[in-house]
Amino acid sequence: MMINSGPWFDMYLSSRDSVVLNFNPFMCFNPDPKVEYNDQLTRATNMTVSAIRFLKTLRAGYLEPEVFHLNPDKSDTQTFKRLIRFVPSSLSWFGAYMVNAYPLDMSQYFRLFNSTRLPKLNRDELFTNEKAKHLLVLRNGNFYIFDVLDRDGNIVKPSEIQAHLKYILSDSSPAPAFPLAYLPSENRDIWALLRQKLLSNGNEEVLQKVDSAVFCLCLDDFPIKDLVHLSHNMLHGDGVNRWYDKSFNLILTKDGNAAIHFEHSWGDGVAVLRFQNEVFKDSTQNPAVTPQSQPAAVDSSSAVQKLNFKLNDALKAGIIKAKQNFDATMETLTLDVMQFKKGGKEFLKEKKVSPDAVAQLSFQMAFFRQYGQTVATYESCSTAAFKHGRTETIRPTSIYTKKCAEAFIRQPSKHSTEELQQMIAECSKYHGQLTKEAAMGQGFDRHLFSLRYLATSKGIPLPDLYQDQAYAQLNHNILSTSTLSSPAVNIGGFAPVVPDGFGVGYGVHDDWIGCIVSSYPARNVHEFIQCVHKSLEDIFHVLEGKHIDG
Template structure:
């Protein structure tokens, strides 16, 4: 029987691929069984090439197909996946009011409760907006009621520079076998191209979250894509991967186009080495005008500068097209960062040159062989690129991809210079971009707390969620520095819904504040047993909120959506005028975790001038916190993070020592 799986699978893979799938239940039929014990009886894959011609391929129902289709079967059985949730007004009101309580004075809290009650009363404005939002959710043409609005408001209409304010970085663990940057760049490129093959073919093994399928839609924006500046909002472009089969390498601000497939064959690692070596030769020692610096500007300024660039010469349009359509970018930097902080600075922003910040994938290789990554955020969150970077390093370190030396084909085309015509007007735009970039970066402080005291291994012995535990470390550190807790954002993934991205987890709770206050009290005021109890209650509150947020039941996206439905000129409801709404959405701490044994750093910027951006990784025996702020004392916060991690460990260690031994069976 045909369960309509093709229609379900299609949004998950590139637009040039579609599927027709037939499965039958475990009682009948033939074919490879899925993990859910369904039987795939027929799989047909249709691929459209760059000229619009569609080819048909009958696939045997073997293991990889079964893995992919297991995902699809589970999608079909998971109605929550199909359309994002709209929480009830009552759910959101209760959760919102509860989140305000630890942040406000009694008088402020009473005023906020009154504004919320007025908003959600029967027949009130909130109910009318809720009806509109539900109608939007149920519109068959809308896959996700939030998707378009959020992409626009949070990213594409955002006008501040993407670096340092939006983009994020990963710092790779050293590859001691490939200190030569040419070899490191070639190995990375080979691994990335292997991952790209799976994305393009639609054979990348699906992701799951707590055994539930999560949406793979954003992977379509990983390769051959670019953000393009425009007013009032930017827009993404996607080149046909069947046609655009090249990498852009950047050295000394000079761009080079490297074909990664020649005569129907992907370049070997040795051939890529030869290409990158040639880039170093062609680039020589003299830096070119940093056209890439234009991408570091305010988006409106960059929009205007792009027009100046295009007006300067017809060949500039061709140069832009070559960069924007490239599979990905490899930045061959003339830096040699050593310490974790030096590396973090290099990958997060560098000197604003030798980059094209609008590309979603830029791999950075330095003269000393160290490497990292910077990602543009507008169409993808961190989890897909985190998976990519983890994969790249995993297959390199564990010899899962062929990096052996091989014969280099004669007659391979040299890297082609992607040359811009830089007129005085263009040069003036570049000079301004560099000045503006330097001024913005100079305002920021970055500190890395590479905490070696313990990690997930010990945290699990404490019977704690490592992520919730790290959140309490951050809360306690902030309390140590300021004597209070303030609004905190942690990203919660909502990719179990179609086109899902993130929701806010409001970390500060009555329970977390009670714990931090107890830890700050003089010795003897509160017993350690009482502090442990408060800590566990804070952990429970954190887990309850992030679980609800991941299920689409946070408060921030819902309130955002309701506000978006106000008619032009319609009076703003009191809930949005209430100072508590603005305060509780001012993220004094913006936090997120992405952990990999192959990374030694990960980070991004703060989101308000009075706040910190704290990205963290939790490994088996260590934790890493990347702390960024605008002159607030990032080094001091780093110190308090270490102290808080020590304090909580010391508080909980006796609970392990006093625990009764497990009974032997």
């Protein structure tokens, strides 16, 4: 089945809000298990080479939906793969379906590389130029480019990439007085007008280089203090050393902390996470350089080009204004991190409850404990089992979670431990059903979205349902949540989607549960995190068969 994703692209590209905080999320890599490989230069080189290897594999058509083939000649060929090869592609999905395997849609992947969101009045455009062979590197607000693919499309020698990055890291140029990188953080129409000014002021060639670059590598000149600092830096940074419109920014701090910050209109977490997993695996298992490697003896001063932008007074004024807006907005954002160390996926599976359902239940209970009510909650779910599938919404708030939250918080002494266990099991069972329905295209949010889109595009008056308070409330998602679990990812996060909301990025690991929560001044994120921790403690107590006190 194919999903028409056009209206979904429209929704993102027509929005005039800044992409920073409103749309772009981040996902942090785990450190390289070999400690000495976390040196900034070593890790930046290895990750860049692995990213280009991924690009080559993808473009050669060897990137299978589930297997990464850098060397397809030697790839393992299980019976299923041998069999499926002879089935016409129009029927091959059926063969996959018979064994309950759903090869995921990969139509988004080509936008990972050489792609940028271009600001245009009323509706932005996605731009891709697969012919470009250069990498864009940002350091201290300065822009550099050098080729990572040669004329024949082969990867430039890792020792040369290392030499060029070393050259950039040793450049003592000060940060520009008017950092251009603030502009993509602006309202999209304002940025579109400023971009037109940039073009007419003689910057067409340099902008073309920024837009067509394979991706953007950001080298930050400072180490990371703690997880909160890490999250702020990867989610938005200081506005000087990112290009927020690029399909993704690969960020490396002075101490080798790495993350991907990505623009959301072109694709979803599924494509980015796949890329991240492969880059982590390849850069840690097949590193291109070692901490002892010597950079190649090449003339980096001629290979690396520093981009210079011609700015007039109107553009300088635009940058100053963008910086003021950026700084003022970032001041309103609070982030906090929680790590629950008393157990995780293994314990929950042993108790036969869904780890994701338990995490979601803890958010429901936390909000209920803090504010005494239940609110609209959004959990994203990929629909990549369908052609061009994007996402569907899982609605974790249910009569089961409400009943459970009330029992745990208002009257725990009235219920036996067995009754509370039964309530958790009911929540888990229902959440599993919701998740399956969403993944298989049976959610209601995207259907309602499509019907509304059709009515508007055909000039039909909007049906009463869409004017109803309940519909408005349902779509004002106070708890916006998304989960990631992967051996490559440490934490991931995003900002709230409404001014009085929380943005909850979480992961249920084998023996711990973590979440990073964001809020604006209307909500108290520190208190919410304490309530989540307390909820998880209570749930785990009950699952262990212990009694809880109110």
